[in-house]
Structure formats: C-alpha cells, structure tokens
Amino acid sequence: MNTGLRIQLSLMMFLQYFIWGSWYVTLGTYLLQTLKFTGEQNGLAYGAFAIAAIVAPFFVGMIADRFFATQKVLGILHIIGAGFMFLLTLINDFPTFYICLFVYTLCYTPTMALTNSICFRQLEKPGEQMPGIRVLGTVGWIAAGLFIDFLGVGTQATPMLIASVASLVLGFYCFSLPHTPPVKKEGPVTIREVLGLDALALMKNPSFAILVIASVLVCIPLSFYYSSANVFLVEAGVENVTSKMALGQASELIFMLLMPLFFVRLGVKKMMLLGMAAWIARYLLFAYGNNETAVWMFYGGILLHGICYDFFFLMGQIYVDNKAPVHLKSAAQGMITLATYGIGMLIGTWLSGKVVDAYSVTTNEVVSHQWQQIWMVPAFLSVGVLILFALFFREKEEKKKVSVQA
Template sequence: MGDKAIRVRLGIMMFLQFFIWGAWYVTLGTYLSQTLNFDPAQIGRSYSAIPWGAVIAPFIVGMIADRFFAAQKVMAFLHLTGGVILMYASTVTDPSLMFWVLLVYAVCYNPTLGLANAISFGKLNDPEKQFPAIRVCGTVGWIVAGLLVGFMKVEAQHVPIQIAGGSSLLLGMLSLFLPDTPPKSLGHKVTVADVLGLETLKLMKNRSFAVFVSGSLLICIPLAFYYNFANMFLNDVGVVNAAGKMTLGQMSEFIFMIIMPFFFARLGVKKMLLLGMLCWVVRYVFFALGNAESMVWMFYGGILLHGICYDFFFVTGQIYVDNTAPKAIQAQAQGFIAFITYGVGMVIGANLSGEAVKYFTVEEIINWRAVWLFPAILSGVILLLFAAVFKEGETVGER
C-alpha cells in the first residue's frame, strides 16, 4: 500500500472518529432536557459518564490492547460495540439507565482516541510533518457533524445519537482495513503504575509542574459548564441552528492551531496558559450578559473564543509537559495529565454543572445569567490563584 493511500485511509479514520463524537455529544443536553425531561442534575450525571470513561480507558489500552492485540483490531471491536450501544442509548428514557449505558459506551469510545493516534504515528514516514494534516481531518469531521445536525433540525431528537451509532458501526468495519499495527508491548509486563503514569508524580517535586497540574485539574471543573450546557442554553434563548453555529468554535480552534507558533515564541508557556484561562472567564461573561435580540454578538464571541480557550490551554499544556518530563516518561506524563484533566476534572465539573443549573432553575425556568456567572467567577478565582503562586520572573515549561 502506497504512502498516499495510507494517509487517505488515516484521514478517513480521523474524520469519522470525531464525526461520531461531534454528532451526539454537543446536543445531548438539549435532547435530554427538551424531549426526555431530565432535570439539570440528571443531565450533568449523564455527561459525567464520558470523563469516567477517560478514567477507565487507560486500563483497556495499556493493560490489554497494547499487550495482546493489533491496534486496528481493537479499534474495530470497540467501534462496532460502541455503535450498537449508541443505537440502544437512543431508545433509553430512564436517567439512571442512561448514565450506565453512556458509561459503557465511553469505556468503548475513549480508548479509540489513543488508538487512532497510535495507528497514525505507526504508519507515517514523517509524523511531525504528516500527522497535523491527518489530525485536522478530525476537526473537519466534528464541524461536518455539527452542521449536519443543525441543518436537519434534530437537536432535540434522538436522531443525532443514531447518526453517531451508525457512523461508529461504519468506522468499526473500516478499521479492519486500516494498516496493521501490532501490539507495542507484546511480551512486556505492563503495571498499573505504567498505565496511570505514576512515575510522573515524581515531577510534582518541581514547584512549577505541581502548580500546573493543580491548575489544570481546577480549571477543568468550570470548563464542563460549556461542554455540557452550551447547546441547551443557546437553544433555550432562541438561537437558531445552535449546533451549526457552535462549529464556529472548531473553526476557530483550527485557525489558532495554525498561528500558535507565533504566539508561543512571543508569550511563552505561562502567559499562554493564563491567556487561555482568561478567555474561559470572558466566554462565560459573554454568555451571561448576551441576549438573542440586541447582544447576540456576545454568544458568537463566546463560541469563537474556543480556539484560544482550547489551544492556548490544552495544547500549550501538552507542550509544557513534553518540555518538562524526561524522555523516558513523556508518554506516561501525557497520559497522567489527560487522566487529571479529561478524567478527574471533568467528572467533578460535569456533576457540579448539573447541580448548579438545577439550583438556578425555578419552576422549570433556568436563570442562565446566574448559571454562567458561576463558572465565570470560579474560573476567575482559579486564574488569579494560578498567576499568584508563581514568583515574579519565574518561568513555566523550561528545564
């Protein structure tokens, strides 16, 4: 198989990988609220299944997939299983059952994110130059999913979940035709410490790294408000085709990913992290103060800030970890940060966001201004603490 043919297959894989996620995840809250009449706390718990999957997923890849099976075969099995689960999820109406069904799905889906990267890196001749073009296909997939759901006007229906389920079944079948990627840890004993990246804990002796980890955990708590309730909020206040408009965030992410080196060279890690945090505060303030009549630009502004919010914090954080951790444990360190942020932080945030929205709901009317001011204040406090703990002139991300 030629190099170009391999890259085409990898691009299709990455497109579907994120098309699946973007098709159902963004609009889930709207569907659960408007159609199934879940209360906000139940919606928050349903969303918490996804980060719980991120907590459990490393054990599947690290202790099973990496040791016994080729990555593309594990990918096929997980997506085929996940597709069936999503189809079933589209028929579930009980809040408790919905959480458990989504948790099982999350355990299937989360490992495929790492597997998709592993398959790509394993077959590219020049990963540093070639992988960005493969990965951007995932961003395009997410955008197309949002535009499709918005165009079909099915945000409050079970259809997006079925679209994701069908796409997962398709990717499961296509995965069998991906390049062979043998288990990388065949014959080697993999421990729990390896999977969780516990060697990374030794880096906590470095004051800057400890502050970075703590700040990353804390900031992911208010972040969950956007991921879980933004689509529901925009639909509730009368924004037409909210799912389609929210894809502007991914378009912004794509643009800022391209120009990140310009800012990185001039601002450095610490200032970029702080700027990323600040933009989360501004985004929530925009949502709190905007309205669909005269101040709708604030909604668009909050969505477009996603590029800075995500790239300047998460991507910069990944670069920081790569610069800080010794080469022998760089992969473990990245896994540890993902566990702390996408796992622990988002689990706490998903449940807190649901309880907060429920608290600010009176007679089924949500006080969205109060809802968004809550994470804005929380993000602001975390930002100030993160900035204050560094001594004047102290740098972050330099060995």
C-alpha cells in the same frame, strides 16, 4: 510523510470527532427538553463520560502498549460502542439511560488517546505534522453539527443514531489503518502496568505535574459549557444552534494551524494562561449577551473556542508525547485524558448540574433557567484558576532570576 498515510490518519480523525460531535453537543437539550430529565440528571449523564475517562484509558493504553496492535483495539472499541449508542435511542428512563451511556463512554473515551497514539507512532515529526492531521477532527465535529441542523433533529434521539452508524463505520475502517504494533517489553506483566501506574512516574517532572493539575482545575468550569451551552442558546432564542456552535470548531481549526507561530512567540506557559483567560471571557459574554441587542456576545463566546481548546488541550497532547518514553506513550495519553475529561469534568458536571437546578424556574410545566447567574459561576472559578497559576509561574520565574544572580 506520504499522501496515503496523511489521508488515512486524517479520515480516522474526521470520523473520531464526527462521532463525538454528533451526540455530545445536543445531549443536554435532548435530556432536559425532550426526556424532561432534571439538571442534576443531565449533569450526571455528562459525568458518565468523565468517570469513563478515569476508569478506561490507562487499562486500554497498557493493552495497546504491550499486547495488541493499537488499530485493532481502536476498531473493536468503536464497534462495541456503536451497539450501545444505538440502544440509547430506544431508552427514556434515566437509570437505564445512564447505565447504557456509561458503558458506551467506557468504549469511547480510550479511543481519543489511541487515535493520538497511532498518529504519534506513525508520524516522523509529530510536533510539526500532528496539527495538520488533528485539524480534520475539528472538521468532523463541524460537519456533524451542520448535518444535524440540516436535518433539524437537534432535540431528538437522531443525533445518537447518526453517531452509532458513524462509530460502526470507523470501527471497521480501523482495521485498514497502518499497523501499529505494541512496543514489546521484556519481563512479566505487573500490577503497575495493568493499572497504568507506571505512567504516574511522569509526575516527578514538575512541568508535567503542573500540566496535569492545570488540566483538572480548568475542566471544572469547562464542564458548564459542554453540558449547558446548547440548551442555553436554545432557550435564548438562537436558531440553528448546533451549526452555530460549530463556529467554535471553525475557530479551533484556524488557531490550530496558527499554533506553531504562537508557540514560538509565547511558549507553553503563556499559551496555557491565555487559554484560561479566554474561558473567562467566554463565560462573561454568555452571561451578559442576549438575542435582541447583544447577540454578538453569543457569537464571541462561541468563537473563543479556538483559543480555549488549542492553547491548552492540543498543546498538552503534544507535550505529553514529547515527555513520555516510547513504551508509555499510550498510557501517558490516557493520563492526560484522565485529567481533562476525567477528574476535572467529573467534578464539574456534578457542580454544573447542581447550579443549573438551583437557578431553574418551572412555569406551567415549562422549565427555564436564570442563565446570567449560572454563567457567572464558571467565570469566577476560572478567574481563581488563572490567578493561581499566574502566581505559580511568576514565583518560578523569580526563583530562576535569583538563581542566575547568585
């Protein structure tokens, strides 16, 4: 791969995740502490991202696969998204905020699949080269957190303004990316293509189906972390929370580079199970940590993000690209986005909002939360998911042994 292409794709990934990291981490704190929204409203706001992940990626993936160059679709979505993200900085009532946020997420969620699609189409050896490109996305997320903490605006609307500007920059930059034309296919457009239903044929592959189901289930408890970790650490008295949470992305960066080594030694199934176990450990560390005598538990929970994310989500993206036929690659990336940030996160954000409200206490108009009880909920859910899939994988191994002996 030539240096110019690497730089172009790396910068794309940096800006893609700089945008997301700018507003997503601090949104809960802004909504709960600054705008005084309820825990349920906070959950619904994060759920807008999940609903958009269900609605948008298949349709946009089909457009990029068949009708328009992927980099152009990507650029237009980011430019439109920049406008709606700017509007969010001016709104302080929940119904209007939610509608505007939902429209923004309709623009943003497909871009995660499209950036992956561009990389996989342009790289000669995606399995080997993709981690080195995707790692710049992690650097972008870290940079966003450090920048926001440097400005000291984590509880304000400024992070959304930063995301708006970055989205506009990336939108125009996308038109300079390598041309990624649609994969032409003979015959008329069908309803199945428009709805992205052709990609569902991949579910006939048992391993692919397992990945999708696991992605849905593991993202239910995962949503507790995304919607509540920032405000939890703020209430616990941790300073410069956004930059400290960026340590999780630093861990992600390290494990991303080590992934090929782990893959050779462990394989897909064991890496998935290890990633699930890491989520359980994270929730327990948050539940029993404190800022006086056990602050190390907070840092431990944050640093586990590398195993949690890389061993499950990035591995899934690479696996999907390997399994999907050429004309369905964008739609297939959209499917895994739907499973992870769509269905699972939608259920999880609703549940997390309910749980946060159930364990909230208001004293003199100041809202606090019983975080130990809150974090035990996703911990128990994750244990259930881990046991379910450990038993499933064991059953498949036993069937293989019986087949070999026969």
